[in-house]
Amino acid sequence: MPRHPNAAPWLCVAAGLLAYLVLPWYAIQDTSWWQALPGVFSEGDAANGLLQALRQGRGWLLVGVAGLALAAIGALQPAGRAQGRWLLAGGLLGAAGLALAGFSIGARGWSIATLQALFGELSVNQFGIGAGGFVAIAALILLAAFGLARLGFFRGDLFVAGAVVGCGVLLALFIAYPVGKALAGAFRTEDGDWSLAAFLGRVFTERIWGLSCLAGGASCGVAWNTLLLALLAAAGTTVLGTMMALMAERGSRRWQGPLRVVALLPIITPPFVVGLGLILLFGRAGMVNQLLENWFGVAPTRWFYGLPGILTAQLFAFTPIAFMIMRGVVQGIAPSLEEAAQMLRADRRRTFFTVTLPLLKPGLANAFLVGFIESIADFGNPIVVGGQYSVLSTDIFFAIVGAQYDAGRAAALAWVLTGFALAVFALQRGVLGRQNYTTVSGKGDAGIAMPLPDGVRRACHGVALPWIAFTVVVYLFAFAGGFVQTWGRDYTPTLKHFWTAFALEWGQYGLVWAGTAWNSLFTTLKLAGISAPITAAVGLLIAWLLARNTFRGQGAFEFAALLAFAIPGTVLGVSYILAFNVPPLELTGTGLIIVLCFMFRNLPVGVRAGTAAFKQLDRSLDEASMMLRASTAQTLLRVVLPLLKPALVAALVYSFVRAMTTVSAVIFLVTAENELATTYIIGRVGNGDYGVALAYCTVLIVLMSLATALIQLLVGERRLGRRRTPPQTGQPTMEQPA
Numbered sequence: 001m002p003r004h005p006n007a008a009p010w011l012c013v014a015a016g017l018l019a020y021l022v023l024p025w026y027a028i029q030d031t032s033w034w035q036a037l038p039g040v041f042s043e044g045d046a047a048n049g050l051l052q053a054l055r056q057g058r059g060w061l062l063v064g065v066a067g068l069a070l071a072a073i074g075a076l077q078p079a080g081r082a083q084g085r086w087l088l089a090g091g092l093l094g095a096a097g098l099a100l101a102g103f104s105i106g107a108r109g110w111s112i113a114t115l116q117a118l119f120g121e122l123s124v125n126q127f128g129i130g131a132g133g134f135v136a137i138a139a140l141i142l143l144a145a146f147g148l149a150r151l152g153f154f155r156g157d158l159f160v161a162g163a164v165v166g167c168g169v170l171l172a173l174f175i176a177y178p179v180g181k182a183l184a185g186a187f188r189t190e191d192g193d194w195s196l197a198a199f200l201g202r203v204f205t206e207r208i209w210g211l212s213c214l215a216g217g218a219s220c221g222v223a224w225n226t227l228l229l230a231l232l233a234a235a236g237t238t239v240l241g242t243m244m245a246l247m248a249e250r251g252s253r254r255w256q257g258p259l260r261v262v263a264l265l266p267i268i269t270p271p272f273v274v275g276l277g278l279i280l281l282f283g284r285a286g287m288v289n290q291l292l293e294n295w296f297g298v299a300p301t302r303w304f305y306g307l308p309g310i311l312t313a314q315l316f317a318f319t320p321i322a323f324m325i326m327r328g329v330v331q332g333i334a335p336s337l338e339e340a341a342q343m344l345r346a347d348r349r350r351t352f353f354t355v356t357l358p359l360l361k362p363g364l365a366n367a368f369l370v371g372f373i374e375s376i377a378d379f380g381n382p383i384v385v386g387g388q389y390s391v392l393s394t395d396i397f398f399a400i401v402g403a404q405y406d407a408g409r410a411a412a413l414a415w416v417l418t419g420f421a422l423a424v425f426a427l428q429r430g431v432l433g434r435q436n437y438t439t440v441s442g443k444g445d446a447g448i449a450m451p452l453p454d455g456v457r458r459a460c461h462g463v464a465l466p467w468i469a470f471t472v473v474v475y476l477f478a479f480a481g482g483f484v485q486t487w488g489r490d491y492t493p494t495l496k497h498f499w500t501a502f503a504l505e506w507g508q509y510g511l512v513w514a515g516t517a518w519n520s521l522f523t524t525l526k527l528a529g530i531s532a533p534i535t536a537a538v539g540l541l542i543a544w545l546l547a548r549n550t551f552r553g554q555g556a557f558e559f560a561a562l563l564a565f566a567i568p569g570t571v572l573g574v575s576y577i578l579a580f581n582v583p584p585l586e587l588t589g590t591g592l593i594i595v596l597c598f599m600f601r602n603l604p605v606g607v608r609a610g611t612a613a614f615k616q617l618d619r620s621l622d623e624a625s626m627m628l629r630a631s632t633a634q635t636l637l638r639v640v641l642p643l644l645k646p647a648l649v650a651a652l653v654y655s656f657v658r659a660m661t662t663v664s665a666v667i668f669l670v671t672a673e674n675e676l677a678t679t680y681i682i683g684r685v686g687n688g689d690y691g692v693a694l695a696y697c698t699v700l701i702v703l704m705s706l707a708t709a710l711i712q713l714l715v716g717e718r719r720l721g722r723r724r725t726p727p728q729t730g731q732p733t734m735e736q737p738a
Contacts, residue, residue, distance in 0.1 A: 016064070022132075027128045056124070072090075072722070171600075206221065230375040240322065327650075394413060426659075505669075544640065653708050
């Protein structure tokens with residue numbers, strides 16, 4: 001943040017004016033904003049904001065200029081409450097006026113029938129917002145935020161005010177607005193009228209809340225099925241993730257490298273690969289059933305399809321998330337606290353259960369929350385191995401894409417999912433409360449981390465090691481299909497599936513990417529590479545705002561950041577189509593809508609990982625930096641961020657690999673120009689070409705493994721100045737602070 005007290009307001013005013021003068025105001029279909037720059041100063045679709053307003057009849061755009069003028073008057077005044085009123089008035093007038101005009105006027109004139117009835121047919125229209133409109137509105141929003149800071153909100157800190165308001169607008173625009181628009185369908189009748197009775201009739205049905213299973217019926221309602229599955233999956237992933245984290249950080253060093261690799265395998269895998277591997281093992285014709293039949297005469301059954309299959313697949317899929325969250329929390333525990341307990345004659349077992357384990361509570365609560373929400377929103381695993389066990393996410397999918405197409409019922413089911421997420425979110429906040437879990441302070445801590453008690457170590461090995469071995473077996477079965485002619489019939493080794501997908505030829509003009517999968521791979525890498533760092537940065541920024549600042553609406557702000565996780569990917573994709581298919585944001589069919597879907601779908605992991613890490617950092621670190629006259633932004637970048645490396649790695653890795661492997665959230669957003677790896681694989685599976693599909697999955701896993709290693713190399717390890725004991729010498733050595 002600039003040092004001059006009025007530099008930030010002036011910078012925003014200048015950016016807003018330049019947006020009106022040198023950038024195309026509207027987005028032009030099939031044309032990027034830089035390609036439209038030559039037409040900025042001439043009349044036409046690519047004209048700048050001032051020309052659009054003064055020469056092309058779109059006078060409503062001048063409200064933004066008026067807002068910038070009011071803000072400029074405020075920027076001329078000394079910092080204080082008077083300046084704050086001018087900045088707030090100008091920012092609100094401009095941003096709210098442009099937003100209101102954007103949602104009211106579309107490509108065919110008035111977008112709201114009431115306005116057309118009141119004012120008649122509109123002679124001009126407008127298209128989706130472009131680079132000029134985006135920059136101008138962003139500048140006006142920041143000016144309004146600075147005005148709030150000058151009026152005494154957010155402790156008068158311009159950076160905090162801009163971050164809270166900016167992130168709040170993003171969450172409202174790209175999560176609350178599209179999801180709210182989709183959920184509103186639950187209140188509409190078949191004739192399009194609003195009706196509370198329609199909502200109640202859709203939500204409270206036997207199909208959703210039935211308890212016939214308690215009376216000997218076939219199954220309970222889908223809500224109870226989903227809740228039971230989510231509780232089991234969240235508890236299982238939290239326990240497994242914690243055990244793996246303890247083994248990686250407190251166990252034998254020989255396990256650390258392999259453990260980290262194998263524990264992260266499921267997260268870098270397209271979801272249907274694990275399902276296919278499990279079916280090859282436990283399906284009706286799988287190896288386990290065949291062995292049972294050959295050895296014991298047990299007839300093959302479909303016992304795996306249903307709750308056992310979904311739960312096993314979700315444990316595979318979501319344990320790595322808990323592992324990444326818990327690993328950073330375990331690293332952050334100060335050894336001096338454990339040493340103090342041992343000096344008071346507590347043995348290692350008592351120290352672990354009275355000191356170490358309670359300090360893990362923030363990580364445990366966050367891992368459970370993320371696991372629960374991931375489970376209730378999961379679509380891929382229930383659709384592959386769910387059998388007759390219905391859950392809310394699959395019911396929503398069939399309500400949308402089924403023959404009956406019932407968007408109202410899908411919205412009602414999504415309301416139930418949102419209610420579950422809200423309940424577990426409130427429970428998590430109640431468990432943590434306002435207790436203090438600080439373990440990383442500004443004081444030196446050169447203690448040696450306590451080894452695990454023998455009983456805990458044996459328990460971790462007894463549970464985690466078999467699970468890791470099981471993971472390896474599943475992957476071996478799944479990937480073998482890419483290297484044989486036809487799985488189940490001809491097991492002759494071959495590489496033809498890889499050549500079909502990724503063939504390279506030398507043509508007349510050089511190298512030719514002849515394989516059928518290259519375009520989808522390049523598109524996926526590009527979009528995932530764009531979204532991952534933005535997702536991690538915004539997620540950790542939101543975590544910092546929640547952990548280090550207090551402001552009105554903080555609970556709603558945090559829940560909005562998690563809302564995208566509570567909504568099934570299918571619903572999120574459909575909601576993006578409904579919300580961003582018309583002005584002011586015409587994004588359907590572009591790569592940008594996929595990037596935004598990636599970003600806000602994966603945002604909660606960065607928020608939860610950062611929140612757990614911030615719980616361990618003493619506020620005195622921030623305060624000491626501020627006392628040395630560092631700005632808030634400098635403190636965040638130079639003091640706080642280096643201590644958040646585990647959370648940063650978790651956010652970057654998760655964001656990138658989930659963008660590479662997601663299915664349900666983008667299945668309705670891809671186009672021929674923006675085909676993704678997962679949609680290509682699904683197409684191959686639909687055609688029965690499993691060899692090419694599994695070969696592509698193998699390539700994806702190799703690429704994502706390399707990307708994960710690169711991210712960890714670039715970010716580095718967090719160094720806290722603590723001693724460690726190399727196994728070859730037995731003598732403690734000292735880690736150097738970063």
